[in-house]
Amino acid sequence: MKEKILKTLSQHFDGLMALIYPYFCVVCGEELNQKSEHFCFSCEEDLHFTYFEKYDDYSIADQVFWGRLKIENVYSLLYYEGPTSTREILHDIKYNEGTDLAHFMGRMMGNRLKSHPKYADINAIVPIPIHSKKEFSRGYNQSLLIANGVSEELGIPVVDALQRKTHDESQTRKSKDERYQNVKGKFALKEKKLQDYNHILIVDDVLTTGSTLEFASRAIFEGGGNVKVSLGTLAVAH
Ligand SMILES: [Zn+2]
Secondary structure, eight states, X not given: OHHHHHHHHHHHHHHHHHHHSOOBXXXXXXXXXXXXXXXXXXXXXXXXXXXXXXXXXXXXXXXXXXXXXXXXXXXXXXXXXXXXXXXXXXXHXXXXXXXXXXXXXXXXXXXXXXXXXXXXXXXXXXXXXXXXXXXXXXXXXXXXXXXXXXHHHHTOOBOOOEEEOSOOOOSTTOOHHHHHHHHTTOEEEOTXXXXXXXXXXXXXXXXXXXXXXXXXXXXXXXXXXXXXXXXXXXXXXX
């Protein structure tokens, strides 16, 4: 009886909260019913999924790193091009205090990674760090929030193994070459952080030229991290 009353009260409370703070779909802006998180049913169905978790051979995300360095597997949850939904998600995560959304998308990614044996032996998740000045102005590191969501689904820890060496300028206006130079040598492996692990997943929000993820991986190899490296991003540009 007591449980039933509590349940009824909590349902009323959720309803009341939705009246006071209604939630809206990230993509189409429709008001959400209580069962939906971040997306209405049809927008969630229409997300631009890559389905890389169903691939047995390589994907376009793997190809980004060919001839550059040895990466085990590269996973991306969504395509960046095409419908605008992916851009809306990334924008919300970066600029609209989308902390819950980042975590939710991380769980969505983790859930799909679980279904492929290629990722079964990963035993730590490493977020791409942002410089503390940027984290301070934004209030959070989106890669860490995504990593937390992945970690929750896979049941393996997030290890804060990388540090960014200097503050770099915003990359958005730079050409591919300039961007490459800009991130070169910007990461370092923290000492003894990865000694208990043998296959890690480095997590970031989006894969474009791959330079950030390449240099994060290099920092791990050059810093003596004796691990296999896979990469996971919410989106891939192709
Ligand atoms: Zn919608």
